[in-house]
Amino acid sequence: MSNEKLDVAGGMRKGIYILPNLFTAGSLFAGFYCMVSTLNYDYKTAALWILASSIFDGLDGKVARLTGTASKFGVEFDSLADLVSFGAAPGLLMYAWALKPFGRIGWLAAFLFVxxxxxxxxxxxxxxxxxxxxxxVGLPTPAAASMVSATVLLFYHFGWPSSFKKLAILLLIYFLALLMVSNVRYYSFKDPELIKRQPFAFLVMAVILLIVIAAEPVIMLFVIFCGYMLSGPLGYVLTLPRRIRLKRAMHKGHAELRPKKGN
Known part of the structure; x- marks a missing residue:
């Protein structure tokens, strides 16, 4: 048995940290109940439970770091819970809600997402x-699942049937799936500078944003998640010229360092 397996077994004998894993279990429960609601044709409730799962998922890691209770068991449990809550649950929801009429293309899109x-x-x-x-690196799974949730809630908010713009929904699922496995980079909001002193204007902007969200929560959630989804590809395109120049400079530098023939 390897040292890693011995360490894991020893850690399990000593016990596990309850608090962060309770939040992870809450995320898993929300994802499972999303699937239950989907099977009961209550798609709006299912979408809301995905959002609840993303909140629990955001809290478990922060609680573990703040309390110094991070563990290898917690990391593995969190990944398994995320696969259910942000992979299987939104995939099943989108298939049952809008992709079923597409037949094989529809369920393949749902499977590709998972x-x-x-x-x-x-x-x-x-x-x-x-x-x-x-x-x-790649669109985070909670953001992809939340985009699915926000899309469903937006349709209910405006009273659109799921048949409205079906092709756009199909393309959205394929797009989200590819973004998750892409090399496009997304901001993680883990920058320590965010919690340090900021200009007063930042607080004013934050208050205004909260007011706007409170006024139209469904629309603003969709706009926020859609903006985050597009921020990665947009940032990739905007930084492409700089990266090309940097790559050319590196190739030029390597070429100058190579010994010339005949020396």
Whole structure:
């Protein structure tokens, strides 16, 4: 048995941290109840439970860091819960709500969403120690699932039937799936500078944003999640010229360092 397995077994014998894992269990419960609501054709409730799951998911990691109770068990449990809540649950919801009429293309889109969520989570676990903490590589699974939830809630808010713009919904699911496994970088909101002193205007802007969200929560949630989803590809396109220049400079530098023939 490897040292890693011995460490895990020893840690399990000593016990696990209850508080952060309770939040993870809450996220898992919300994801499961989303699937229950989907099977009962209560799609609006299912969408709301995805949002509840994302709130629990955001809290478990913060609680673990603030209380110093992070553990390998917690990381693995969180990934498994995320696959259910942000992979299987939104995939089933979108298939039952809007993708079923597309037949094979529809259920393949739902499966692709689930598969890409699993791949995204596996890659995150492998790269967590090597990737810059301020950026996520690929669209985070909670953001992708929340975009699904916000889309369903937007349709209910305006009274649109799920048949309205079906092709756009199908394309959205494929787009979200590909963004999760892409190399596009997204801001993680883990920057320590965010909790430090900021200009007074930042507070005013935050208050105004809260008022706008409170006035039209469904529309603003959709706008926020849609904006975050598009921020990655937009940032990639805007920084493309700079990255090309940097790559050319690196190639030029390597070429100058190579010994010339005949020397």
């Amino acid at each position: 598969a890409c969520a699993a791949l995204r989570l596996a890659r995150f676990n492998v790269q967590v120690e090597t990737v810059e903490s301020k950026r996520f």
